[in-house]
Amino acid sequence: MPIVQAAPAKLNLALHVTGRRADGYHLLDSLVAFAGMGDVVVLEPGPLSLRIEGPFAAGLPVSDDNLCLRAARLAGAAAAIRLTKNLPVASGIGGGSADAAAVLRGLARMGHALPAETERLGADVPVCLASRPARMQGVGEIVTPLDPLPQVPLVLVNPGVGVSTPQVFAAMERRDNPGLPPIPRFAGLADLGGWLAQTRNDLEPAALAIAPVIGQVLDALRATGAAFARMSGSGATCFGLYDSADRARIASSALKQHGWWAAATELAPPLTPG
Numbered sequence: 001m002p003i004v005q006a007a008p009a010k011l012n013l014a015l016h017v018t019g020r021r022a023d024g025y026h027l028l029d030s031l032v033a034f035a036g037m038g039d040v041v042v043l044e045p046g047p048l049s050l051r052i053e054g055p056f057a058a059g060l061p062v063s064d065d066n067l068c069l070r071a072a073r074l075a076g077a078a079a080a081i082r083l084t085k086n087l088p089v090a091s092g093i094g095g096g097s098a099d100a101a102a103v104l105r106g107l108a109r110m111g112h113a114l115p116a117e118t119e120r121l122g123a124d125v126p127v128c129l130a131s132r133p134a135r136m137q138g139v140g141e142i143v144t145p146l147d148p149l150p151q152v153p154l155v156l157v158n159p160g161v162g163v164s165t166p167q168v169f170a171a172m173e174r175r176d177n178p179g180l181p182p183i184p185r186f187a188g189l190a191d192l193g194g195w196l197a198q199t200r201n202d203l204e205p206a207a208l209a210i211a212p213v214i215g216q217v218l219d220a221l222r223a224t225g226a227a228f229a230r231m232s233g234s235g236a237t238c239f240g241l242y243d244s245a246d247r248a249r250i251a252s253s254a255l256k257q258h259g260w261w262a263a264a265t266e267l268a269p270p271l272t273p274g
């Protein structure tokens with residue numbers, strides 16, 4: 001029986017950069033959530049192999065360093081992997097990390113132990129393994145699960161420019177910013193939006209300087225009535241939070257008129273195991 005694993009898009013609802021380690025990696029303090037959409041990974045018994053299909057398959061050649069294959073190798077396991085690539089590549093919503101985590105979860109269901117130090121695959125892999133709302137700290141390896149977030153309607157928008165994560169970190173002006181304020185339990189959009197307004201994505205100014213179209217995406221999200229809009233991760237994908245699913249759907253259609261990728265979804269409940 002094939003094993004099907006969702007690989008939901010990761011969102012850095014808030015992302016503070018609080019320092020830099022001697023090895024050049026940055027210390028982060030981030031409220032991470034997952035969307036109700038993402039890639040899909042299917043595993044079947046067999047020698048290690050990878051097939052990629054789906055809307056963004058063309059942007060991701062099948063190569064040995066694909067994070068799905070690297071994850072299986074780190075787990076010391078073999079499987080025939082089929083990846084449906086629904087998320088834009090190199091876009092700040094952790095597609096590669098979500099795929100790697102989904103492969104590791106699938107392999108665990110096939111009886112393979114989870115490897116240690118999954119952050120070696122990518123800083124976002126530990127939080128994507130949890131795939132539930134969490135505070136992410138350190139360089140990504142410290143993951144503290146949080147209470148579920150309200151299932152707020154959400155639109156993801158990507159203008160089609162790939163942004164290099166190391167380039168964005170390198171372009172930052174300040175690396176010693178304050179951490180997140182205390183994270184309360186959120187009842188709905190109003191208090192989540194209120195809390196987010198006190199926080200930042202410290203990578204946004206650097207990403208905007210590299211890809212000014214991100215500023216147009218944020219303006220366009222706000223023009224469609226988003227109660228809150230921000231860039232995720234190192235960009236270029238931005239998200240908007242809406243007070244109704246209808247408003248999110250209408251906004252998504254309008255944003256596609258710019259020639260951008262857009263998807264209406266919601267903040268997802270935690271993945272159910274199995």
Ligand SMILES: C[C@@](CO)(OP(=O)(O)O)[C@H](O)COP(=O)(O)OP(=O)(O)OC[C@H]1O[C@@H](n2ccc(N)nc2=O)[C@H](O)[C@@H]1O
Pocket residue numbers: 012015024025026027028030091092093094097121122123124125138139140165166169232233234235
């Ligand atoms: C910025 C974040 C925030 O969640 O998201 P994305 O934009 O990638 O989605 C992540 O920390 C990215 O995670 P990931 O994409 O897995 O990064 P990695 O492959 O581990 O690292 C790529 C490069 O980013 C820089 N990097 C990454 C993580 C970190 N804490 N400090 C860094 O300085 C390093 O230059 C590193 O070589």
Ligand SMILES: Nc1ncnc2c1ncn2[C@@H]1O[C@H](COP(=O)(O)OP(=O)(O)O)[C@@H](O)[C@H]1O
Pocket residue numbers: 060065066067068088089090091092093094095096097099100165233234235
């Ligand atoms: N399965 C995968 N999906 C996406 N990107 C992958 C994958 N495997 C390797 N990569 C590489 O990882 C890099 C980061 O991609 P991704 O995780 O989508 O972006 P981000 O880290 O900005 O959220 C890309 O440049 C891509 O070439």
